[in-house]
Amino acid sequence: xxxxxxxxDRPLEPRPRAIVIGASSGIGAALVSELTKRGYLVAALARRxxxxxxxxxxxxxxxxxxxxxxxxxxxxxxxxxxxELFDQIVADLGGLDMVIYNAGVMPAVGLDEFDFxxxxxxxxxxxxxxxxxxxxxxMRFQASKQGNIVAISSVSGDRGRxxxxxxxxxxxxxSIYMESLRNRLTQHGxxxxxxxxGYVETSMLEQVPNPRGAISAAVAADxxxxxxxxxxxxxxxxxRWEIIMLIIRHIxxxxxxRLSI
Amino acid sequence: MVEEAATVLSHDQLERVEAWGRASxxxxxxxxxxxxxxxxxxxxxxxxxGRTIAFRGGGNxxxxxxxxxxxxxxxxxxxxxxxxxxxQDGIITVEPGVTVSQLWQYVLEDGWWPPVVTGTAKTxxxxxxSMNTHGKNAWKLGTFGEHVRSFDLLxxxxxxxxxxxxxxxxxxxxxxxxxxxxxxxTSLTLQMKRVYSGLLxxxxxxxxxxxxxxxYLEERMETADYLVGWLDAFARGRSLGRAEMHQAHYLADGxxxxxxxxxxxxxxxxxxxxxxxxxxxxxxxxxxxxxxxAGTRLxxxxxxxxxxxxxxxxxxxxxxxxxxxxxxxxxxPYWKYAYGRGGLIQYQCFLPKxxxxxxxxxxxxxxxxxxxxxxxxxxxxxxxDPFLLSYSIDGFSMAMDFRITDRNRARMVSLTREMDEIxxxxxxxxxxxxxxxxRPSVAEVYLGRERLDRFFELKRRVDPELMIETDLWRRxxxxxx
Numbered sequence: 001x002x003x004x005x006x007x008x009d010r011p012l013e014p015r016p017r018a019i020v021i022g023a024s025s026g027i028g029a030a031l032v033s034e035l036t037k038r039g040y041l042v043a044a045l046a047r048r049x050x051x052x053x054x055x056x057x058x059x060x061x062x063x064x065x066x067x068x069x070x071x072x073x074x075x076x077x078x079x080x081x082x083x084e085l086f087d088q089i090v091a092d093l094g095g096l097d098m099v100i101y102n103a104g105v106m107p108a109v110g111l112d113e114f115d116f117x118x119x120x121x122x123x124x125x126x127x128x129x130x131x132x133x134x135x136x137x138x139m140r141f142q143a144s145k146q147g148n149i150v151a152i153s154s155v156s157g158d159r160g161r162x163x164x165x166x167x168x169x170x171x172x173x174x175s176i177y178m179e180s181l182r183n184r185l186t187q188h189g190x191x192x193x194x195x196x197x198g199y200v201e202t203s204m205l206e207q208v209p210n211p212r213g214a215i216s217a218a219v220a221a222d223x224x225x226x227x228x229x230x231x232x233x234x235x236x237x238x239x240r241w242e243i244i245m246l247i248i249r250h251i252x253x254x255x256x257x258r259l260s261i
Numbered sequence: 262m263v264e265e266a267a268t269v270l271s272h273d274q275l276e277r278v279e280a281w282g283r284a285s286x287x288x289x290x291x292x293x294x295x296x297x298x299x300x301x302x303x304x305x306x307x308x309x310x311g312r313t314i315a316f317r318g319g320g321n322x323x324x325x326x327x328x329x330x331x332x333x334x335x336x337x338x339x340x341x342x343x344x345x346x347x348x349q350d351g352i353i354t355v356e357p358g359v360t361v362s363q364l365w366q367y368v369l370e371d372g373w374w375p376p377v378v379t380g381t382a383k384t385x386x387x388x389x390x391s392m393n394t395h396g397k398n399a400w401k402l403g404t405f406g407e408h409v410r411s412f413d414l415l416x417x418x419x420x421x422x423x424x425x426x427x428x429x430x431x432x433x434x435x436x437x438x439x440x441x442x443x444x445x446x447t448s449l450t451l452q453m454k455r456v457y458s459g460l461l462x463x464x465x466x467x468x469x470x471x472x473x474x475x476x477y478l479e480e481r482m483e484t485a486d487y488l489v490g491w492l493d494a495f496a497r498g499r500s501l502g503r504a505e506m507h508q509a510h511y512l513a514d515g516x517x518x519x520x521x522x523x524x525x526x527x528x529x530x531x532x533x534x535x536x537x538x539x540x541x542x543x544x545x546x547x548x549x550x551x552x553x554x555a556g557t558r559l560x561x562x563x564x565x566x567x568x569x570x571x572x573x574x575x576x577x578x579x580x581x582x583x584x585x586x587x588x589x590x591x592x593x594p595y596w597k598y599a600y601g602r603g604g605l606i607q608y609q610c611f612l613p614k615x616x617x618x619x620x621x622x623x624x625x626x627x628x629x630x631x632x633x634x635x636x637x638x639x640x641x642x643x644x645x646d647p648f649l650l651s652y653s654i655d656g657f658s659m660a661m662d663f664r665i666t667d668r669n670r671a672r673m674v675s676l677t678r679e680m681d682e683i684x685x686x687x688x689x690x691x692x693x694x695x696x697x698x699x700r701p702s703v704a705e706v707y708l709g710r711e712r713l714d715r716f717f718e719l720k721r722r723v724d725p726e727l728m729i730e731t732d733l734w735r736r737x738x739x740x741x742x
Contacts, residue, residue, distance in 0.1 A: 008732075008735040008736045008739070008740070009287070009325075009330060009732060009735075009736065010698070010736055011280060011284055011285035011324050011325050011606070011697040011698070011732075012284065012285070012606070012665070012670055012673055012674050012677070012697055012698055013670070013674060014285060014670075090331065091331060094330050094331050095287060095288055095330055095331055096288075139272055140272060140275065143272045143273065143275040143276070144275045144276065144277050144288040145276075145277055146277055146288070
C-alpha cells in the first residue's frame with residue numbers, strides 16, 4: 001500500500017468509497033476522475049490493465065491528500081471471479097458507499113446482420129455482468145442500510161430500434177433490472193439510480209452518423225454523480241433526452257417501424 | 262461453546278455503526294454476545310478471519326471511539342447481569358453492559374447512588390470505565406474510575422486478568438480511560454455512595470458573564486455536591502458567557518422524612534410530557550426549527566432571561582429527584598435528531614484554572630467570528646486523577662455542541678484546528694468520549710510522549726498483534742504507536 005492509501009478516516013472529513021466497473025475509457029474514465037475530485041476512494045475496474053493504471057495514477061495525483069483510485073484489471077464476463085473480487089475491493093477500500101456499473105459494448109452490426117456471437121457478447125457484458133456485480137452490492141447495502149447503486153443504461157433501452165437489436169435489448173433489460181432493485185431496496189435506505197445517457201463523446205459515438213449536441217464525457221460524469229448523490233431514480237443525461245425519449249416512447253408502432261431512426 | 266461458534270463473517274452481521282452525534286459512521290460486523298463463552302467466540306471469529314475488534318457499550322461516545330470500519334464491533338449491551346450486590350457496604354459487581362440507568366434503579370432503594378454519573382443514563386458501566394467519564398461533581402469525587410475497585414479484563418490472547426490498585430495495577434490505571442484498547446471488561450466492581458434521600462436540593466441562579474460563571478463554581482467548591490453551568494455562546498462583549506448555574510446538595514440523614522418514597526424509581530421518573538400535554542417524544546421535531554444560528558440565539562436569550570427573572574443572581578432553590586437532576590440529556594428524547602441529517606459533534610476541552618478564563622473567551626470569540634457558534638456550552642470544574650491517558654486537570658472544562666451540515670463541514674475542520682491551537686496554548690487537554698477532530702500531533706502534545714510510551718508498552722504486552730483497534734485508535738493513537 002502506498003502512503004496515500006494508509007491515511008486514516010476522520011469523522012469530519014468523510015471519504016465515501018466507490019467502485020466503477022468499466023473504467024478504462026469514455027464515461028468510466030471520466031467517472032473515476034470526477035469521483036476522486038469529489039473526495040471518493042475509488043476502485044477502478046476494466047480489462048485493459050495498462051490504461052487503468054495510468055488513469056488511476058493521474059486521478060490520484062490530482063486528488064486531495066488521502067484520496068486515491070486503485071486499479072483492478074477484470075473482465076466482467078469472468079462471472080465466477082466476481083464475489084471474491086468484490087470482497088477484496090471492499091476490504092481494500094475500507095467500506096463501500098457507491099457502485100457504478102458502466103461496462104458496456106456495442107459492436108458494429110449491419111442492418112441485415114444476425115450474429116449470435118455478437119449478441120451474446122453484448123448481453124454478457126451489458127446485462128449479466130451488471131447483475132453479477134450489482135447483486136453483490138444489493139446484498140451488502142440491504143444489510144448495511146445505506147449505499148448508492150448506479151448503472152449506466154442508455155436511451156437505447158427505451159425502444160427497440162432497427163440497429164443492433166441485442167444492444168437495445170441489453171440496455172432495456174438493464175433498466176428493468178434496476179427498477180426491480182429499486183423497488184426492493186428503497187425500503188432499506190438504498191438509492192438505486194438508472195442513468196440514461198444520450199450522445200456522449202466516447203469511442204461508442206463513432207458509430208453514430210450525426211451525433212448532434214453531444215456532451216463531453218467529463219460533463220456527463222459530473223451530471224451522473226450529482227444525480228446519484230441526490231438519489232435520483234432515473235436520470236437522462238443531458239436532461240433534454242428526457243423529452244426526446246418521451247416523444248419517441250409514444251410513437252405508435254405502425255409509424256415507428258416505418259421510420260429510419 | 263467456543264468450538265461451536267460460527268467462525269465465518271457473514272453479510273448478515275453487517276450494520277452501520279453511527280457515532281452518537283450522527284456526524285459520522287462506518288459499517289462493521291456487529292456481534293452482541295450475551296455470555297462469556299459467546300464473547301470468547303467473537304474473539305475466535307476475529308482471530309480466524311484476521312479481523313480487529315472494537316468494543317461498544319451504550320454507543321454514547323459522540324465520535325468514532327467505538328467505530329471499527331469494516332472490522333468487528335463487539336456490542337456489550339446484552340451483558341447486563343448484576344453479579345453481586347452488598348447493600349450493607351454499597352459494593353456492587355456488574356457485567357460491562359449494565360447501564361447507569363439499570364445501576365441506579367438497582368441501588369437507590371437501599372440508600373445508595375452511583376458516585377459519578379454521566380449526563381445520560383444510557384451509558385454502560387463498561388463504557389464509563391473505558392472512557393473514564395465524569396459528572397457534575399468531578400472536582401469533588403473525581404472521575405468514574407476512582408470509584409472502580411477492581412475489574413476482570415479479557416485480553417486479546419483470551420486470558421482473563423483481574424486488575425485493581427493492588428493487582429496488575431499498571432493495567433488498572435491504563436485500562437480505565439484507555440478507550441477500550443487493551444481488552445474487554447467481563448465484570449467490574451464499584452463502590453456506591455451513601456445517600457439519605459431520593460431528592461437533591463438544587464439551586465438555580467444566573468451569572469451575567471463568563472467570569473461570573475467561573476467564580477460561581479470556584480466559590481462553591483467547598484460546600485456544594487454538584488456544580489454545573491449552561492452558557493450562552495451567542496452573547497458578546499460584557500455578556501460573553503452569560504450563564505444559568507446549577508448547584509445541588511445531598512440531603513442529610515433525617516432531612517427527608519419519606520426516604521423510601523422518594524427513592525422509588527417511579528418517583529424519580531423524568532415525566533413524559535411538557536406542560537402536561539405535549540408529549541416529549543415529539544419535542545425534537547419542533548426543536549429542529551430552532552437549530553440554526555438565529556433560532557438558537559433566540560432560545561438561549563429567552564432561556565437566560567427567564568432564569569434571570571425567576572431565579573436571578575441570588576438564586577432559587579427546590580427539591581428534585583436524583584434522576585431528573587442528573588440525566589438532563591434524557592430529558593428530551595431523541596433530541597439529537599433535531600440537529601438534522603448532518604448531526605452534531607461535541608468539542609470538550611479542559612483548561613487549567615489559571616488559563617481557563619482566557620482560553621474559553623478565545624474559543625467563544627473564535628466561533629462567533631467564524632459564524633460557527635456552538636449551540637450548547639456546559640461548564641464544569643475538575644481535579645486531576647491518577648489514570649494514564651487522563652484528561653483531568655485542576656481547572657475547568659467546556660463542552661460545546663456544534664451542528665454539522667454538508668455546507669459547514671470544511672469550515673468546522675478548520676475551526677476545530679484553530680480551537681486545538683488555543684487549547685494547547687493554554688495547556689489544555691481533550692477527552693476521547695467526545696472527540697471527533699483530534700489529530701495525532703495534538704494528542705502527542707497534551708498526553709506527552711512519556712505517558713503514550715507507557716500506554717503503548719502495555720498495549721504491546723497484552724495485545725501484541727493489534728487485534729483490538731477502533732476508528733479513533735487509527736486516527737489519533739496508531740500514528741504515534
